Amino acid sequence: MATILKTDKVCKYFDGVKAVDKVSIEVEEGIILGIIGPNGAGKTTLFNVLTGMLAETEGKVIYKNKDITKLSPQDITNIGMSRTFQNIKLFDHLSAHENVKIGFHTKTKTGFIDAIFKTKTYNNDEQKVNEKGIKLLKRVGLAEKQEILGQNLSYGDKRRLEIARALAVEPDLLLVDEPTAGMNAKETRTIVELLDKLNDEGITVIIIEHDMGVIMNLCDEIVVLNDGNVISRGDPNYVQNDPAVREAYLGKGAS
Amino acid sequence: MFSNSKISNIIGNLKGIILENKLKIYLIILILALIFPFITNNQYYIYIGVLTLMYMILASSLNIIVGYTYQYLIGFAGFFAIGAYTTAIITTSFEVNFIFVFLISGIIASIFALLIGIPTSRLGGIFFAFATLGFGEIIRLIIINWDTLTRGTFGIPGIPRPKLFNFIINTNTNFYFFALLILLVQLFISYRVINSRVGRAWLSLKENSEAAKAMGIKIAKYRVLNLMYGTFWAGIGGAFYAYFTQYVSPDTFVLDEGFRIFAMVLVGGMGTLIGPIAGSGLLTILPELVREFARYQLIIYGVAILLIIHYRPQGLFGAKELAQAKVKDEK
Numbered sequence: 001m002a003t004i005l006k007t008d009k010v011c012k013y014f015d016g017v018k019a020v021d022k023v024s025i026e027v028e029e030g031i032i033l034g035i036i037g038p039n040g041a042g043k044t045t046l047f048n049v050l051t052g053m054l055a056e057t058e059g060k061v062i063y064k065n066k067d068i069t070k071l072s073p074q075d076i077t078n079i080g081m082s083r084t085f086q087n088i089k090l091f092d093h094l095s096a097h098e099n100v101k102i103g104f105h106t107k108t109k110t111g112f113i114d115a116i117f118k119t120k121t122y123n124n125d126e127q128k129v130n131e132k133g134i135k136l137l138k139r140v141g142l143a144e145k146q147e148i149l150g151q152n153l154s155y156g157d158k159r160r161l162e163i164a165r166a167l168a169v170e171p172d173l174l175l176v177d178e179p180t181a182g183m184n185a186k187e188t189r190t191i192v193e194l195l196d197k198l199n200d201e202g203i204t205v206i207i208i209e210h211d212m213g214v215i216m217n218l219c220d221e222i223v224v225l226n227d228g229n230v231i232s233r234g235d236p237n238y239v240q241n242d243p244a245v246r247e248a249y250l251g252k253g254a255s
Numbered sequence: 256m257f258s259n260s261k262i263s264n265i266i267g268n269l270k271g272i273i274l275e276n277k278l279k280i281y282l283i284i285l286i287l288a289l290i291f292p293f294i295t296n297n298q299y300y301i302y303i304g305v306l307t308l309m310y311m312i313l314a315s316s317l318n319i320i321v322g323y324t325y326q327y328l329i330g331f332a333g334f335f336a337i338g339a340y341t342t343a344i345i346t347t348s349f350e351v352n353f354i355f356v357f358l359i360s361g362i363i364a365s366i367f368a369l370l371i372g373i374p375t376s377r378l379g380g381i382f383f384a385f386a387t388l389g390f391g392e393i394i395r396l397i398i399i400n401w402d403t404l405t406r407g408t409f410g411i412p413g414i415p416r417p418k419l420f421n422f423i424i425n426t427n428t429n430f431y432f433f434a435l436l437i438l439l440v441q442l443f444i445s446y447r448v449i450n451s452r453v454g455r456a457w458l459s460l461k462e463n464s465e466a467a468k469a470m471g472i473k474i475a476k477y478r479v480l481n482l483m484y485g486t487f488w489a490g491i492g493g494a495f496y497a498y499f500t501q502y503v504s505p506d507t508f509v510l511d512e513g514f515r516i517f518a519m520v521l522v523g524g525m526g527t528l529i530g531p532i533a534g535s536g537l538l539t540i541l542p543e544l545v546r547e548f549a550r551y552q553l554i555i556y557g558v559a560i561l562l563i564i565h566y567r568p569q570g571l572f573g574a575k576e577l578a579q580a581k582v583k584d585e586k
Contacts, residue, residue, distance in 0.1 A: 073468040077469060085465070102456070106471035110453065111453065115452070118447070
């Protein structure tokens with residue numbers, strides 16, 4: 001299988017702090033990759049670097065055989081990489097439907113003239129955005145809540161809406177940052193099922209997660225970060241039994 | 256505070272009623288606006304009507320910038336001035352169709368917005384406000400000092416009346432309907448732009464710029480576009496002012512004028528099309544009702560702003576409340 005994403009010794013230093021240090025990973029197309037590690041291991045920083053939100057100190061990021069190291073977040077989104085945030089970032093005062101509609105920005109073309117004269121482009125775009133928006137909301141189970149403002153949704157619904165919005169850019173690679181944090185078992189299960197289904201449909205998923213149940217269930221491969229370094233990688237079974245991982249989580253001598 | 260929430264509730268309830276009958280109320284207001292010049296013979300009232308409509312145009316254009324992307328443009332009077340002076344300079348030198356003059360005035364204001372927008376596109380909140388405050392003053396000082404072009408402090412008199420075929424827009428009543436037409440066209444176009452991909456991109460910047468980036472929205476581009484769109488209408492407002500008063504001078508475009516228009520947006524409510532209409536109506540007509548106290552005008556503005564900030568920070572018809580009322584309806 002082809003490699004969709006590759007990093008080559010990616011580093012991100014904040015002054016003296018090496019948040020991400022020479023991380024080289026390869027992600028095969030069509031898998032679900034889990035990134036785990038203790039708090040402060042550099043997981044979210046790595047996401048920010050991959051999506052262009054932070055500029056890497058050193059190293060290279062290759063996506064679909066293209067060097068995207070210097071690209072802006074917007075351009076990276078444009079070529080099919082999408083993400084959700086650890087601390088949910090919705091458009092709080094807009095309805096769930098509007099939130100998703102904004103997600104279609106790169107997939108639509110309407111400009112001033114189109115909007116003012118309601119040209120064909122405008123009509124096509126609006127139709128597409130409305131219909132596909134509802135479809136996406138249905139998919140994550142928010143169809144009845146489409147008119148509710150982002151800020152008034154329940155916590156779990158906010159997470160779901162963020163995933164729906166991330167899907168609006170029609171990504172090939174979806175990065176989800178702790179999608180089940182703070183959820184109960186039932187809510188967690190629906191998220192796991194959703195991600196699994198998306199993966200079946202061909203979207204490659206990278207997931208940061210603390211819930212080991214989710215990770216072990218969902219992931220084809222796991223990368224373990226600690227202090228900005230990759231300390232272990234492999235299939236769930238292997239990682240689970242790797243002494244280096246146990247040490248990172250539980251301290252020396254625990255295994 | 257209890258009294259706060261009580262007052263807020265009363266206004267909220269009132270708004271509930273308004274929202275339910277939104278279309279009817281707009282229609283009534285429009286009809287009233289249309290027959291207003293026929294129910295009074297007092298030229299002065301009609302004159303005030305024209306000024307009110309002009310401020311509605313200006314406040315609506317500032318609202319697009321402040322209310323839809325949170326770019327706190329303080330030097331707004333500068334763009335108003337650019338529009339007015341463009342019209343004054345063109346019409347006193349050449350004979351050109353007024354529609355063309357209006358468009359050029361708007362476009363030149365937009366070009367200035369582009370020039371100031373690019374370097375300030377990374378400035379947020381208060382820093383953008385200060386930068387643009389400086390811009391407004393610079394424009395005024397340029398007008399005062401570039402006297403070969405602008406006649407400096409003397410101003411430019413003798414701006415001809417706009418002419419369409421054989422019809423000359425001349426009386427207060429003519430100008431009243433002319434302003435009303437411009438305002439309606441502006442609101443119509445703004446409504447369409449806001450309810451499109453462009454408007455949604457603007458809202459996303461205001462709501463959460465990080466998320467907007469993740470959605471592939473080019474933040475700087477849409478901020479500058481927003482600034483250019485809003486100031487285009489400021490230029491149009493300036494052109495109207497020049498044609499109406501037939502005289503422009505730098506005294507008109509002082510910082511106070513920018514704050515006055517800002518106050519209208521603030522009092523009426525940001526981020527809705529109707530808010531600034533209400534705000535400019537209130538703040539132009541109210542001071543006229545108490546004209547004996549003309550010199551206390553600025554105090555009225557100040558008190559109005561303080562009251563609004565204290566009791567209803569989102570303004571009389573602000574976006575936040577509107578949105579919440581909508582949700583209540585849904586539930």
